[in-house]
Amino acid sequence: MEINCVSNDTAAIITLCGRLAGRYPSILKKKLGEQLRHNSRIIIDMSQVSFIDSTGLGVLVGALKKAISREGDIRLVSPTEEVRMLMELTRVDRVFLVYSSQQLALKSYSEN
Amino acid sequence: MNSLIIIREKHYSWLRGLGSADHPAMVTICNKPILEYMVDFIVLVGGKKIRLVFEEPDGSVEAYFGNGERWGVEIEYGNAQADDTIARVVEKNSSFGEQAPLIVIDGLLFIHYDKNARYEINPEGPGTGFLYNSESGSISYSTADAAERSTLVEFTPNLQVSTPSKIVNLFRITMQVLREEQHRYVIPGYGADKGVILGRNVEIGKEVKIHGPVVVGSNVRLLGSAVIGPNVVIGNNVIVDDGAEVRESLVMADTYIGRRLYISAKMVAGSKVVSVSNNASIEVSDEFLLSPLKRSLPINIVRYLINVCGAFLLALLQLIPFCIFFTLGWLKGDLRFNKSRFLLSSDGQTKIFRTPSGFRTGAIDRIIRSLSLDRFALLKEVFSGKLQLVGNRLIPDTAEGREFVKDFSGYSPGIFNYTEADRLDPGAAESEIAERFYSANRGFLTESKSLMKALMNNLLYNT
Numbered sequence: 285m286e287i288n289c290v291s292n293d294t295a296a297i298i299t300l301c302g303r304l305a306g307r308y309p310s311i312l313k314k315k316l317g318e319q320l321r322h323n324s325r326i327i328i329d330m331s332q333v334s335f336i337d338s339t340g341l342g343v344l345v346g347a348l349k350k351a352i353s354r355e356g357d358i359r360l361v362s363p364t365e366e367v368r369m370l371m372e373l374t375r376v377d378r379v380f381l382v383y384s385s386q387q388l389a390l391k392s393y394s395e396n
Numbered sequence: 397m398n399s400l401i402i403i404r405e406k407h408y409s410w411l412r413g414l415g416s417a418d419h420p421a422m423v424t425i426c427n428k429p430i431l432e433y434m435v436d437f438i439v440l441v442g443g444k445k446i447r448l449v450f451e452e453p454d455g456s457v458e459a460y461f462g463n464g465e466r467w468g469v470e471i472e473y474g475n476a477q478a479d480d481t482i483a484r485v486v487e488k489n490s491s492f493g494e495q496a497p498l499i500v501i502d503g504l505l506f507i508h509y510d511k512n513a514r515y516e517i518n519p520e521g522p523g524t525g526f527l528y529n530s531e532s533g534s535i536s537y538s539t540a541d542a543a544e545r546s547t548l549v550e551f552t553p554n555l556q557v558s559t560p561s562k563i564v565n566l567f568r569i570t571m572q573v574l575r576e577e578q579h580r581y582v583i584p585g586y587g588a589d590k591g592v593i594l595g596r597n598v599e600i601g602k603e604v605k606i607h608g609p610v611v612v613g614s615n616v617r618l619l620g621s622a623v624i625g626p627n628v629v630i631g632n633n634v635i636v637d638d639g640a641e642v643r644e645s646l647v648m649a650d651t652y653i654g655r656r657l658y659i660s661a662k663m664v665a666g667s668k669v670v671s672v673s674n675n676a677s678i679e680v681s682d683e684f685l686l687s688p689l690k691r692s693l694p695i696n697i698v699r700y701l702i703n704v705c706g707a708f709l710l711a712l713l714q715l716i717p718f719c720i721f722f723t724l725g726w727l728k729g730d731l732r733f734n735k736s737r738f739l740l741s742s743d744g745q746t747k748i749f750r751t752p753s754g755f756r757t758g759a760i761d762r763i764i765r766s767l768s769l770d771r772f773a774l775l776k777e778v779f780s781g782k783l784q785l786v787g788n789r790l791i792p793d794t795a796e797g798r799e800f801v802k803d804f805s806g807y808s809p810g811i812f813n814y815t816e817a818d819r820l821d822p823g824a825a826e827s828e829i830a831e832r833f834y835s836a837n838r839g840f841l842t843e844s845k846s847l848m849k850a851l852m853n854n855l856l857y858n859t
Binding site: 338365370372 | 659
């Protein structure tokens, strides 16, 4: 899995590409931890995540809790149908705001 | 009247991989095989003999239908080649169809009949006609003195025929039957309130909510505060764990639905979830969330015997080390025991167990724990049936413990437990999830694996 991070004034954008399973959830957890130290507003682009398991979801939820405790948030962009279905099954879709593009997610932070 | 029902691989190939152990052609609508609806229909229109024709013989179909005695008809079985036309199949079975009108159903079709209606076929004269004809199948009728003709002859009243050719169609037909047509068919189970039908041996937790219409199969466990319905069909041998919510969905047989899952507008089979709105599907890899359920052996007596044999073997292996180390400890005055009351079941049965609580001499204590000799004294409880060899964590008889087991109907404590087998923190949420999951998925292989893991963990991490 590839994890790319880009920061700007509004939020940090993390783009994920591949399978968020196996050893990658712990790598993502570290990266999210590092980002949250500098910026509690994060956007995670999930449009190229082909698979996620419950550990991967757990990392996202854990990071969301940390972000909220720092008065920030984690917003998701375009999860694939497979990811969206797993999020719905586990009710995780109820805790994240989801947008169809990075621009819309950035705009939502600006408006807030 | 006789009937040929021809089921070809192409009619049910799309069902392969949906996880059912039975032949795919035994796919069910409201827990009744579509084939059985077809047989019921033939009986309703006056059929006396039915021949089920498959490309490959299958034991599960023959085991289910037998000789047709249950339906008051004769059922036989025949073969067809993949490229045989209907005419060729009829010709091959000519002795079967002789001197009697013949209905030929080609395809896996759902016929929306009404058991309370009278159906008559209105042929215009001797010959053969199609009562239904589509790409997915056909229903044709030949009079006893048939000649070639293709005039449509109709049943009165008219019949709606649906083709469950893909998951979305199967779902749609099931919902139609569930919501509007339950009264038209004999659906397996016992009718309860408000459109709820329950199969045999259904366990329903005290806080489970069921909103009809719902059909539940046999050997189903609905646990804790699960919410089922409306518009749900649950197949046989299914467990819906505490807090899960299932609505507008089909849960196929042999499926475990994990705690707090939310299933809406889906078809679930084992670890596969299919969205009925857009046909997207996922395979859930986490068995604690969703997994196939193995059909278990008759539980109590077999399980008891396996536990007793395992405990006996372990006792034999541990006897000499136990005698050596405990004698050593007793002679040194190091030996201490704990007496505590533990819960044995979710209905509040308890027992006091006396277990060694450790030795002052660290090295001997470590050896005893690494060889699991501290459990030796409890092995006799397996023979009395009070404990399993491997099961849930022993919960102390406290207010908190009683609260925990109250809604854990599968609670069955063991000398070794699932939490230690998976090296989980006993107080953590993961431990509770694992305990409930393994309780729901008990089997010889699972428990043997858990026992080995527990013994190895003690050996590796207590030295």
